[in-house]
Amino acid sequence: MIIIMTMNKTISSMRSKKGILVVVSGFSGAGKGTVMKRLLQKYDNYALSISMATRSPRPGEVDGRDYFFVSRDAFEEKIAEGGFVEYAQYCGNYYGTPKAYVEQQLEAGKDVILEIEIQGALKIKEKFETALLVFVMPPSVEELERRLIGRGTETPEVIRQRLSRADEEAEGIENYDYIVINNQLDACVEELNQLIITAHNAPIRNKEFIQSIKEDLKQLSKGE
Amino acid sequence: MIIIMTMNKTISSMRSKKGILVVVSGFSGAGKGTVMKRLLQKYDNYALSISMATRSPRPGEVDGRDYFFVSRDAFEEKIAEGGFVEYAQYCGNYYGTPKAYVEQQLEAGKDVILEIEIQGALKIKEKFETALLVFVMPPSVEELERRLIGRGTETPEVIRQRLSRADEEAEGIENYDYIVINNQLDACVEELNQLIITAHNAPIRNKEFIQSIKEDLKQLSKGE
Numbered sequence: 001m002i003i004i005m006t007m008n009k010t011i012s013s014m015r016s017k018k019g020i021l022v023v024v025s026g027f028s029g030a031g032k033g034t035v036m037k038r039l040l041q042k043y044d045n046y047a048l049s050i051s052m053a054t055r056s057p058r059p060g061e062v063d064g065r066d067y068f069f070v071s072r073d074a075f076e077e078k079i080a081e082g083g084f085v086e087y088a089q090y091c092g093n094y095y096g097t098p099k100a101y102v103e104q105q106l107e108a109g110k111d112v113i114l115e116i117e118i119q120g121a122l123k124i125k126e127k128f129e130t131a132l133l134v135f136v137m138p139p140s141v142e143e144l145e146r147r148l149i150g151r152g153t154e155t156p157e158v159i160r161q162r163l164s165r166a167d168e169e170a171e172g173i174e175n176y177d178y179i180v181i182n183n184q185l186d187a188c189v190e191e192l193n194q195l196i197i198t199a200h201n202a203p204i205r206n207k208e209f210i211q212s213i214k215e216d217l218k219q220l221s222k223g224e
Numbered sequence: 225m226i227i228i229m230t231m232n233k234t235i236s237s238m239r240s241k242k243g244i245l246v247v248v249s250g251f252s253g254a255g256k257g258t259v260m261k262r263l264l265q266k267y268d269n270y271a272l273s274i275s276m277a278t279r280s281p282r283p284g285e286v287d288g289r290d291y292f293f294v295s296r297d298a299f300e301e302k303i304a305e306g307g308f309v310e311y312a313q314y315c316g317n318y319y320g321t322p323k324a325y326v327e328q329q330l331e332a333g334k335d336v337i338l339e340i341e342i343q344g345a346l347k348i349k350e351k352f353e354t355a356l357l358v359f360v361m362p363p364s365v366e367e368l369e370r371r372l373i374g375r376g377t378e379t380p381e382v383i384r385q386r387l388s389r390a391d392e393e394a395e396g397i398e399n400y401d402y403i404v405i406n407n408q409l410d411a412c413v414e415e416l417n418q419l420i421i422t423a424h425n426a427p428i429r430n431k432e433f434i435q436s437i438k439e440d441l442k443q444l445s446k447g448e
């Protein structure tokens with residue numbers, strides 16, 4: 001029974017050790033940034049992908065923390081090299097997700113978190129079918145409104161833009177894998193962490209493992 | 225600002241309170257039965273669906289616990305009434321999932337667990353797009369082999385049938401939402417419980433909620 005001897009291996013040890021790409025989007029004001037910051041503080045199996053941008057840093061923004069701020073030329077060179085997972089232009093500026101960091105971290109077994117709006121999220125899902133898309137919601141409709149409309153101090157034009165963006169985001173929610181409600185920070189962080197752990201068990205993220213089980217069964221059928 | 229006043233509701237309170245249908249399949253010998261028994265003992269938000277069958281009870285099987293054993297006439301009458309979620313024939317006997325119990329329990333907010341083989345699982349997924357399909361694996365390939373091939377005491381015909389069934393099951397794994405490995409009973413039960421909790425957060429299981437968010441945003445756009 002040589003076949004059985006060579007297959008003395010646990011099924012759990014055969015599962016994929018690679019990290020997964022987690023895209024986090026959500027309505028403005030849902031508190032995505034705070035949730036992700038806490039998630040990264042709490043667990044060391046996550047890596048945060050930082051976008052590259054050609055716009056100027058705003059007051060308080062730090063290069064390498066908020067964005068990697070680069071010139072238009074540098075950005076376009078990187079596009080030409082195929083160096084982005086996804087990129088897009090808004091208001092005349094480029095924004096993109098550098099590919100090398102994401103791939104290195106995934107290979108190293110880290111789950112890579114990416115905060116990105118819906119258009120980018122859908123592009124990611126096209127390229128990485130194993131990406132996990134999570135949509136963060138604020139705790140109440142009232143809160144959502146407050147964040148969008150403000151307290152009467154915003155110009156009608158700013159409010160119009162925010163509402164139109166929220167509308168666009170809402171239209172895309174069905175494309176996300178999960179909705180997380182940021183009701184209470186720690187609970188939300190735990191829920192997000194658990195979602196990501198769970199996502200590792202989906203067959204789509206274990207194709208090699210499933211293939212090896214199928215081959216073992218075929219070998220068995222032959223050996224028998 | 226009447227619009228804001230009427231929308232003072234928490235987002236979490238708007239989410240679906242209905243249960244979800246959880247289909248559990250897996251290789252013979254993966255320990256599905258034990259896992260589900262423990263899950264139901266440990267948590268009271270689950271309900272176990274019991275299949276109806278026209279075959280005779282085997283020694284030790286109890287009517288209403290293992291199956292509801294009924295006559296062929298009674299089964300066919302129920303088919304005619306549309307009383308099954310799914311049914312099939314094996315070796316000249318009918319097996320089916322009675323619809324009324326499943327629907328009552330889901331309405332009552334219970335997650336309904338259904339142990340069923342792959343053909344039935346796929347039929348369920350066609351009818352209930354929100355069903356969650358979980359595939360349970362034994363802890364090792366060696367263990368899987370032992371369960372399939374036995375210890376040399378089975379007839380070649382029995383082994384051939386088991387292997388062919390396992391092959392068929394393996395071909396269908398990609399259709400499941402999650403794989404759970406029954407490495408250690410309590411850990412497996414916890415993982416299954418967590419998977420089910422997590423599944424409630426998928427947009428596909430929160431369509432009304434998403435619709436209401438979209439409508440709120442549209443109202444806001446008009447009101448503004």
